[in-house]
Amino acid sequence: MQQLLRRKTWRQFSLVATAAVIGVPLLVICWSVLQLATAQDFSTLSHLWQTVVPEYIRHSLWLLIGVAFGVTTLGVGTAWLTTACRFPGQRLLSWALLLPLAMPAYITAYTYTGMLDFAGPVQSALRNWFGWSYGDYWFPQIRSLGGAIAVLSLVLFPYVYLITRATFLQQSATTLEAGRSLGLNPWQCFWRLAIPLARPAIVTGATLALMETLADYGTVQYFGVTTFTTGIFRTWYGLGDLQGALQLAAMLLVAVILLIFIERWSRSQARYDQRSNRPAPPFELRGGKALLASIACWLPLLFGFILPALQLASWSIERSEVWLQASFWQLTFNSFWLAFLAALLVVVLALWLAYGRRQIPTRVVRTSVAFAGLGYAIPGLVIAVGLIMVLTSVDHGIIALSKTWFGYNPGLLLSGTVFALLFAYAVRFLSVSLQTIQAGLVEIRPSMDEAARIQGYTPFQVLRKIHLPLLRPSVFTALILVGVDVLKELPATLVLRPFDFNTLAVRAYEMAGDERLADAGPPALMMVLVGLIPVILLSRAMLKSQQSALKEQDFVPVTA
Amino acid sequence: MLRKVLTLTAIAASLTATVAQAATVNVYSARKEALIKPVLEKFTAETGIEVRLLTGGGDALLARLQNEGENTPADLFLTVDAGNLHRAAEAGVFQPLTSNTVLNRVPDHLQGTDNLWVGLSLRARPIFYAPDRVNPSQLNGYEDLAKPEWNKKVCIRSSDNIYNQSLTAALIEHWGEEKTQAWAEGLVNNLAKPPVGGDRDQLKAAAAGVCDLAVANTYYFGLMQTGDDAAQREAASKLKIFWPNQDSFGTHVNVSGIGVTKHAKNKAAAQQLIEFLLTAESQAWYAATNNEYPAVEGVEWSETLQAWGEFKADDLSMTFLGENNADAVKLMNRAGWR
DSSP, X not given: OHHHHXXXXXXXXXXXXXXXXXXXXXXXXXXXXXXXXXXXXXXXXXXXXXXXXXXXXXXHHHHHHXXXXXXXXXXXXXXXXXXXEEOTTHHHHHHHTTGGGGSOHHHHHHHHHHHHSTTSHHHHHHHHHHTOOTTSSOOOOSSSHHHHHXXXXXXXXXXXXXXXXXXXXXXXXXXXXXXXXXXXXHHHHIIIIIHHHHHHHHHHHHHHHHHHHHHOOHHHHHHTOOOHHHHHHIIIIITOOHHHHHHHHHHHHHHHHHHHHHHHHHHHTOOOOOOOSSBOOOEEOOHHHHHHHHHHHHHHHIIIIIHHHXXXXXXXXXXXXXXXXXXXXXXXXXXXXXXXXXXXXXXXXXHHHHHHHHHOOOHHHHHHHHHHGGGGGSOHHHHHHHHHHHHHHHHHHHHHHHHHHHSOOOOOTTTTSHHHHHHHHHHHHHHHHHHHHHHHHHHSOHHHHHHHHHTTOOHHHIIIIIIHHHHHHHHHHHHHHHHHHHHHOOHHHHHHOOTTOOOHHHHHHHHHHTTOHHHHHHHHHHHHHHHHHHHHHHHHHHHHHHHHHHHTSOOOOEEO | OHHHHHHHHHHHHHHHHHHHHHHEEEXXXXXXXXXXXXXXXXXXXXXXXXXXXXXXXXXXXXXXXHHHXXXXXXXXXXXXXXXXXXXXXXXXXXXXXXXXXXXXXSOGGGBOGGGOOEEEEEEEOOEEEOTTTOOGGGOOSGGGGXXXXXXXXXXXXXXXXXXXXXXXXXXXXXXXXXXXXHHHHHHHHHBSSOSOSOHHXXXXXXXXXXXXXXXXXXXXXXXXXHSSOHHHHHHHHTOEEEOTTTTTTOBOEEEEEEEEETTOSOHHHHHHHHHHHTSHHXXXXXXXXXXXXXSSTTOOXXXXXXXXXXXXXXXXXXXXXXXXXXXXXXXXXXXXXO
């Protein structure tokens, strides 16, 4: 018994330690606040408060509200239509709706600016047709808060779609059938049964999207929207005040913690433990209704993926010679391997933490796991800077030791190598895989473990024979979400990569940052193509599980 | 056995280390890969010295350099504006340049204090106007941008951008903070559209009639004129350069520059690379590729630059741009210049 207790204490300690290591860059941010308290130097902060911070808060809030509305509407709507209804193209759409995930938000922003700007083809064509000139007509300004909300919603809604759809698929047939037999029409089923039951999933998806929104720098900066994140960089670059910038980042951290509390609170309201052995039969849509449903699903796909991808393709044709360069393929190779390795690492970490949290749900473990997941909402560059500070000091220690022991200087082993990149990705994207895996673990009820243990299974056997098969879809989803996110990641990659090591995202950014959008085309398109492979794999796996579930019984479609 | 392996690895490692030291130089560069790599490759071809390159944002690279301290692999730090050079010099990451070949080739005002860095190229930030709507005799200098007659007729990018910060920093030095503050407020009032987009976007907007005056760096105009995008070439053809403040301090210029890091392991090679970057041939290439003006006097300008004509450039020491940068940002914050 005592041994068991000791093992548990050790396990608890190791969990907290893992979380603390992952949270190290965040601790650097907290440290900057501490310094503020001791140094009593409020000059930068008070100047910012008096001039720009109110605007940052206002814009960030509007952005969050707008994106929350956008991703929920698009994500939940399409998820419901593709799971609960049958209409022409529904099967294709059910996986294609994930494609916008492969599109980095800033790339989508570039393409829309290229298309919709004053000098772009759309407005030029309008002017030519109607003989207008500047000032004769009103056209929405793409580089604006509204534009940023639209672009971020279009790129991020698949998070909500993915997670909500999984829940809709699991929603028990009996609940919906009871609803129908009580005379609810499909709309009422949706509003009064499906949505309330899927609320935790919707909130989780929206939280992921909102955290990504808070961390976004590329899109808002390109659109000239001043938010908290742009403010952090303005303070650092413009005022040369890294401490002040980190203090702003700390304020951002507080906002994220609030967001997470809202999520927890909304989840804790009720239990949603409904086991489905049998999914509900879909509504068969005909005629006008089918057409409307198709349009509602095609529009987000068109604007979130097809149009930007076409624009990239047209730029890439202009620069076709790039596709033959060896250096270009080297970039692709780098990006792919980095994404693959990072995804593996992050998922292993998430499994370790999620299991620990499940088995030892003490307050300290839960808090530290939640802390480790905060990095998702912190701009990659801030994480990178925190990481540089920590890793270089570890490196200095290693070098000093190695010099005294072996008389040999190994160089910067941690901060100057791919290790730093992988570390940064772990900090940044742990939350994505943690949320996905925790959602999967919830499905494995404790009673299953207990039953197996009573049957004499060792914990390892429980893991292998019960958990792994049941968790496989969540692990797979987590791998892909992280992989695709790493593929798109830019700011941390830019700061932390080793000499002569570039990725597709870096190349695309360097070109676009120089206002050479056409040259950014090939690497951006390649990034989307590499990202497409895992996204398609993911959607096919999703589709298969749905089909096998549906095949298990002969159901008669209900005519709506 | 283990000991033997360790010694062997140590010997092998130290061997490779010394070999590497003799033949490489490591560069942290805020100038993007496409705009610097060709000239570095040429250096390798001519000297056999391998160049390892890491590109990134100037401030981020500086943070990395500072934290890496004496263990930094970087021998050279190249940035694209005076503000960053100044910040690097203040942070103590540079060591003074000792080569007279280097110091004599670059004019004094394009060098850092204590010979910590030298400029490689210059870009000017003039005013562009639409000749069909603006008579250049109406214009004098940067002060016009804030005058009421140009209400809702000026395009300029966000003050997040270092070029605007440097311009404002220079004006603070010339006019004092009070006058510059009033200028920034007047300028914000005169904006024809929110200050979004890059320099090229301001030029395109002026060409399309959104505004009459636009402020942009010369090389963006050059890229539009010579680029392969027909729409951009057409936009550029509708604009002309006005060189501001020719009767007073001259047109604002900024510099890209380079310095040897304090803890450089390959100092000789680093110095050799700077010397190479300052040869007439490299200067001509580097300047022409970036549509910038060579830092070394007497090097021939590219055709594009020659067509724009000679002008009086502000010869304010670049150090002031860095020193006043934070004040400039605060001033622009107060003026509501986003």
